[in-house]
Amino acid sequence: MALPHPTKPTDPDQACAPMAGLEYHDATSSHHQQKHRHLRAQLLYCRQGLYEVEINKRFFLVPPTSAVWIPADVLHCGFSAKTVHFQSLYFDSHYFSSLPNEVAVLRVSSLFKELIQRAITFSWDYKENSTEARLAAVIADEIQRSKAEPYHLPLSPHPTLRQVRRYLLDNLESKPNSTAVATKHHISNKTLNRLCQREIGMTFEQWRQQIKLLHAIGLLAQGHSTTFVAQSLGYSHDSAFIYMFKQQTGKPPSEFIKSLR
DSSP states (O other): OOOOOSOOOSSSSSSSSEEEEEEEEEOOSSSSOOOOOOEEEEEEEEESSEEEEEEEEEEEEOOOTEEEEEEOOEEEEESSSSEEEEEEEEEEETTTTTTOOOEEEEEEOHHHHHHHHEEEOOOOOTTTTTTHHHHHHHHHHHHHHEEEEOOEEEOOHHHHHHHHHHHHHHHTTTTTHHHHHHHTTSOOHHHHHHHHHHHHHSSSHHHHHHHHHHHHHHHHHOOOOOHHHHHHHHOSSSHHHHHHHHHHHHHOOHHHHHHHH
């Protein structure tokens, strides 16, 4: 993925300080970034736009309300279909030993956001007892206490499930049931559900619901209205979509849209 030069071109893995930050403005890509890993754990905050990350057969969506946490030495790649502005903080896992070991999309509060933006300005050789060191400790605490968002989808290399996912994305308005999807792909309903359970650890209905949720989040993050998104997903009434969204995320679409602003 070709990106403009960050404000600090040095490799953050080589920073002297236990936390180092980079910022990318107006980054775009029409294809997946090459898979890579960092010696340090990474917190990637999407300040503007919509960023997608693929890690360990899972797809993570990172809207401007969130940040993705990637532990050290985890292979990953990113993608942004349109212009995106993101900031990344890199943590020495030996120094910050209590940070999470699992990948997650974290909710970014107003305080967390301000801390990230402040941390981007830190020098990469700040002293141990400095203001920067104390704020870095606060940021580590925020990472541990931040709520994980359900903005991820298990993926499978199985050819049938890859085709099913593409079919569901192309037919969100029609809401095909599992029997129709299975028939379309020349397998039985029982086989489809068994594949989903074995390959992705979900029932077909759970997987389809999660696909719809991530698509909805993407549309809302791009500025579309609740009504437009509901209709795009095949809901005849906004209320049914609002109920699904709140059940999955803990908040209605209106609150999500408000947080984007």
